[in-house]
């Protein structure tokens with residue numbers, strides 16, 4: 361679904377990614393872990409086209425993204441749920457969700473169907489659909505951001521630290537929602553600082569450090585474990 365090959369990217373002369381590679385298979389749930397300022401958000405920006413790589417290749421659903429502008433990438437089926445849980449506070453929950461369908465606003469029947477699906481997945485949003493989004497809790501805002509992305513009917517969902525600043529119980533709810541989306545056939549790239557949550561949901565883990573892959577492993581019986589990962593994640597020693 362998504363392949364990053366030796367991406368070199370940054371801001372002006374400030375290089376952040378130094379040959380970063382990553383693969384999200386169709387239907388896969390891949391987690392990208394790393395500390396503050398290691399290049400996780402920059403990776404997501406490169407994928408959606410907000411940062412242009414100086415070197416390397418991004419292939420999405422079989423197409424080279426080099427000449428595809430950011431606006432076109434959303435229409436091709438990738439959607440970013442940005443960090444920060446930003447919502448349009450003065451607009452209702454439903455109006456916020458519907459903004460995700462802006463590029464296909466003529467498809468009234470399809471949009472109604474997708475809205476129904478999103479409400480079935482997040483009943484709390486249905487209950488609060490008329491409420492101003494500013495009134496929502498952090499967890500509800502995260503659900504709203506995910507729902508807005510889903511209204512664009514993505515093939516690949518990119519999530520930037522969905523667990524940030526949420527209580528453990530709410531993180532569990534978000535994790536359950538992510539697993540359910542994957543069960544529906546969506547491919548997901550989850551950027552996280554919450555190692556436990558990532559290990560619970562992902563089937564493959566990358567750790568980024570200083571703009572490079574420091575560690576990568578499948579999750580599971582014979583794959584990566586919490587102790588091992590913690591050692592790499594917290595900066596024990598470099599790999600490869």
Ligand SMILES: Nc1ncnc2c1ncn2[C@@H]1O[C@H](COP(=O)(O)OP(=O)(O)OP(=O)(O)O)[C@@H](O)[C@H]1O
Pocket residue numbers: 371374376394395396397398399400401402403
């Ligand atoms: N728009 C920008 N212009 C210049 N430098 C930037 C810009 N955005 C990010 N950076 C720098 O790039 C580096 C990597 O940032 P990035 O946001 O990719 O890190 P991150 O791994 O997502 O960290 P965090 O978990 O804190 O969000 C940081 O040193 C940051 O200061």
